[in-house]
Amino acid sequence: MEILPVTKKPFRLTFWKSVFFLILIAGLYSTYIRFFYGLGAATNLSDCFPWGLWIGFDVLCGVGLAAGGFTMAALVYIFNIKKFKPIVRPAILTAFLGYLLVIFALLYDLGRPYNIWHPLIMWNPHSVMFEVGWCVMLYTTVLALEFRPVVLEKFHLHKPLKVIKSALIPPVILGVLFSTLHQSSLGSLFLIVPEKLYPLWYSPLLPVLFFVSSVAVGFAMVIFESYLSARAFNKHLEKPLLMELARVVVFILSLYLILKLQDFARRDAWHYLFINRPETYLFWAEMLLGVLLPLVLLATPRIRRHSVALFWSVLLVISGFVLNRMNVSITALESYSGAHYFPSWMEISITLMIVALGFAAFRWIAKNFPIFQAEKVPALPSIRQIPIVLESKEKINKQETLN
Amino acid sequence: MGHGFLIDVTLCEGCEACMDACHEIHGQPDTENYELSALNYTVIKNINIEEEDIYYRRMCMHCQTPSCASVCPVGAFRKTKEGPVIYDASRCMGCRYCMIACPFDVPKYEWESRNPRVHKCDMCYQRIKQGKLPACAEACPTGATLFGKHEELIRIAQERLQNDPERYYPYIYGLKEAGGTSVLYLLPVKPTELGFRLKGFQQTFPQFTWRVMKEIPNVVTFSGVFMYGLWWIINRRIELQKLDVETSGRELTSKEDDNGNSSGN
Ligand code: SF4
C-alpha cells in the first residue's frame, strides 16, 4: 500500500466517463435555464409545492449522508477507539465534500442565492432554518480544519501538523455539537406544520428521529464508501473494522425502530398504517426495506462477514434513509397541498450533476492526497517501517504522535 | 394589537371591488385567476351551499404570532405594531420556508423571475401609516370588508352575532385561530364548509418549534461538557496504560495489548 506515483495515462473515454460527461452537459444546460429564466422555468415547483427535490434530496439527504464525518470523528477521537483510524479520513473527506455540495446545491434552490450570506448579519434565533444555516456553516469550517492534516502531509509540512494534532479535540467536539444540532434541526423544520404533514410522518419526535437515522446512515455510508474505494483504488478492505461498524448500525437501527414504535404508540397513530393510500405504501417501503430488512441482515454474522452482502445491506439502509427524507419533505406534504409534485428533468439533471461532481472530486482527492495511507506517511520514519502486523507498536506510536 | 379587518361574509356580494382595488394600487393586471398568487394578494372565492351562493375573500390573516415571521431565517417578515405583517424583500434569500410554514398558505412566489420576491397582502401598510384606509376596504361597497382597530372590530362582531343570531354561524373566525389573527371573519355557515380550518387550529404554531429550539443552549452545554469529560477519562486511562507498558520493558505481545486496550475502550 505505497503511494503510487500518479503516472499520466493517455485519456480514454470509458463508459463511466461518458456517463459523467453526459450528466455534466445536461446539468450545465439546466443551470443556464435555472439562473436565466428562474426557478419556475427549470423546476416543477409551484405556489402549492414550494419545496421539491433540491431541498428533499440535495439538502436533507446530502447533510444526512455526510453524517459519517462526525460519527467517525467522535468514535476515534472522543471515544478514543483508535483502531478505526484508517477509515476516519475517507469519512471526513466525504463529509467535507458532502457539505460543500449541499451549499452548492442551495445556491440553485434559493430564489436569491446572492443573499445566502444574510443569516450572518440578519438574525432570527426563532427560526430553525437560521440555526441550520449557522450550524452547516460552522461545521463545514470544522471539517476544513479536520481535513488540514491531509493537505499538510501531502506537502510534508510536519511542524504545523504537530500543532494541529496537539489541539485536535476541541474542534472535534465542536463538530459533533454542530452536527447533532443541525442533523436534528432538519427534522425540526417540519414541526411548525402539524396540520400539513401527513400523520405517518409528523411527530413531535421528528428532531430525534432525524438525528438517530442520520447517525445510522453515517456509519452505513462509511461502509459503503470503504467498499467502493477498495474496489476502485485496488486497496485492501478494512473488513474487521467494517464488520464492527455494521454492528453499530444494527444497534442504532434498533434504537430508531424502538423510537418509531414509541412515537406511534404515543400518538396512537396505528390505524394510519393500514389505510389504502400511496403514503401508506411508501411508509411501509421505508420501514421494511430501509430499516427492518437491513436490521435483520446486518444482525446476521454470516452476512456481516461477506463483504458483498454487507455492501448491499448498507445500501438498503442508505436507500431507506433517502426514501424517508423524501417522504417527509415531499410525500407527506402532497395530500395537504392537493398538488402532485414530480421533479422536472432539469431538477433531476442538476441533482445528478452534483452527485457526479461529488464522486469525481472524491476520486481525484483520494488519488492525489494521502487519504487511505494516512498512517503510512512518515512522521517518524524509523518507527513507521514496522510492518502492520505488529499492531501493538503501531498503536503506541499513533498515540504518541497524537498526544 | 393594532388594526385589522372584519370580513362579514354574509354582506359580500362577490363584486370583486376589493380585488380590483388591490390590483390597481399594486399595478397588477386584472386576472381571471381566483387563487392567491404573486399577482393576487386577495381573491374572491365562490361556493354554493344549499342553493345559496356564498362569496368570501381570502387574504393574509396577519397573525398575532405569525409563522412566516417565526421561520424566516433572515427575519424578512415582521409583525408591526400597527397590525400588518410585512415583508422586506431586501433581506429575503428565497428559501421559501415561509410558504411551507404559513398555516393559511398565504405567501406566494415570483416563480418566473431571476430576482424573485415573496408576495402577500401587507394590509396596505404605507397607506394606513398615512391614516388612509387600505384600498380594498375603501373600495368595498357593502361594508363586507371593515377596517379598524382590532378591539373595536371584535366588539362589532360580537354585537352582530348577538343582534342577528339567525344570520351567522355563532363563531368569530380568527379570534383564536393560529393564536389569533388581525383579520376576523363572520360566516353564515360553519367555517369548515368554506375550507377554513378549525380542528387543532386554536394554537400558535411557532410554539412547536420554539419548544425544541429553546432547549438548544442546554443541549450544547451539557453534551459539550459530557463529551469533553468522556474524552478526558478515556484518554487518561490509555495514558496510564502506556506508562505501564513503558515500565514493563517496552515489549509487549499484540495479544496483551489488545486486552489492555479493550478494557480502556
Ligand atoms: S397568514 Fe401566513 S403570511 Fe399572513 S401573517 Fe399569518 S403566517 Fe404570515
Ligand code: SF4
Ligand atoms: S423565502 Fe424569504 S421571506 Fe420567506 S422565509 Fe425564506 S428568506 Fe424569509
Ligand code: SF4
Ligand atoms: S389590504 Fe391592501 S394589499 Fe391587502 S388585500 Fe387589501 S388592498 Fe390588497
